[in-house]
Amino acid sequence: MAQPTDSFKQFHYGLRPSKQVERKIMIEVLLRLSKARYNISDYTYLGFGSVYYVDFVMFHKYLFMEEMVCVEWGDVEKRMRFNKPFKFIKLKLGALLNYIPSMRQTKKYLVWLDYDRSLDLEMLQDIDGCLNRMARQSIFIITIDARPKLPTDQFDLEDMMAEERERLTVETYQEWFGRHVEKEITLDTISRLHVAPLFYEVVVERMRQTEEIIANDRSLAAVREKASQNGGGAPTVKALAASRQLQNDLAQIGEWGIILRDPSIGLVDFLHQREGKTVCLCWKLGEPRVEWWHPIETGIAGRAHL
Numbered sequence: 001m002a003q004p005t006d007s008f009k010q011f012h013y014g015l016r017p018s019k020q021v022e023r024k025i026m027i028e029v030l031l032r033l034s035k036a037r038y039n040i041s042d043y044t045y046l047g048f049g050s051v052y053y054v055d056f057v058m059f060h061k062y063l064f065m066e067e068m069v070c071v072e073w074g075d076v077e078k079r080m081r082f083n084k085p086f087k088f089i090k091l092k093l094g095a096l097l098n099y100i101p102s103m104r105q106t107k108k109y110l111v112w113l114d115y116d117r118s119l120d121l122e123m124l125q126d127i128d129g130c131l132n133r134m135a136r137q138s139i140f141i142i143t144i145d146a147r148p149k150l151p152t153d154q155f156d157l158e159d160m161m162a163e164e165r166e167r168l169t170v171e172t173y174q175e176w177f178g179r180h181v182e183k184e185i186t187l188d189t190i191s192r193l194h195v196a197p198l199f200y201e202v203v204v205e206r207m208r209q210t211e212e213i214i215a216n217d218r219s220l221a222a223v224r225e226k227a228s229q230n231g232g233g234a235p236t237v238k239a240l241a242a243s244r245q246l247q248n249d250l251a252q253i254g255e256w257g258i259i260l261r262d263p264s265i266g267l268v269d270f271l272h273q274r275e276g277k278t279v280c281l282c283w284k285l286g287e288p289r290v291e292w293w294h295p296i297e298t299g300i301a302g303r304a305h306l
């Protein structure tokens, strides 16, 4: 099951201009529908009000709705209860999927599933469930985060064991691209295709940034200068943290079997079996996929297309 994202912590929903425009457009459309024999004030509003209930307040104020159900699965029970603006709002704590069976098939609903994440399987189940329980003339609206989620977003590069990482990479790849490829997916096929570059891009890009912080940190340069003359001084916390980060990244990248050839251009090699021989696959930051290889003993100069 997907997990609550606590998006309300990022910014108050009432203050987001685009969200407000969205609500206003809906209200305008619904008001017009009211004139075409859709008696919206008699509908039951089913929505995700989050801790601010802005949609509930507006739908009551402009559309005179008084039958309202708010579903919330975040760990915010106290705030949901305390902030509830009207007595008539029924608060249902838990996942929408659990509430759907209680929807009355004879009722006309206005349902707005205003998700704070990008499309996933659970949403499709929510949609399917709601559409099966709503009476004719009900109105169904869904909004989602339209930015596609990259497979790399799901990995916490720091906290994962190598095996777990491999398993997750394969699973994520299968989930995302499985439908589009015919052959069985293994870690090897992933390396050749798209996920590995995305994966490395995150790491190499971060290493380049950390190197830059270190290089630009004057205090660190001063420490080095003094140290060379037997002097003292302390580097800034930021430079120290960046330095430590770089060490960790280097150790991690080595553990994955990646050889960092040149961080300044983001050039990495990793070992690969090709026609019974161990060779290096070669990838450079910005290349859309892994498509070069070279024998272990030659460098990038000897690289050839896969």
Ligand SMILES: C[S@@+](CC[C@H](N)C(=O)[O-])C[C@H]1O[C@@H](n2cnc3c(N)ncnc32)[C@H](O)[C@@H]1O
Residues within 6 Å of the ligand: 004, 005, 006, 007, 008, 013, 014, 019, 023, 047, 048, 049, 050, 051, 052, 053, 054, 055, 071, 072, 073, 074, 094, 095, 096, 097, 114, 115, 116, 126
């Ligand atoms: C974007 S906010 C809703 C904002 C609201 N529509 C407004 O106009 O202010 C989405 C809320 O729905 C909750 N949520 C998302 N998916 C859910 C689900 N499947 N079941 C229950 N609550 C969910 C989130 O925790 C979040 O608090």
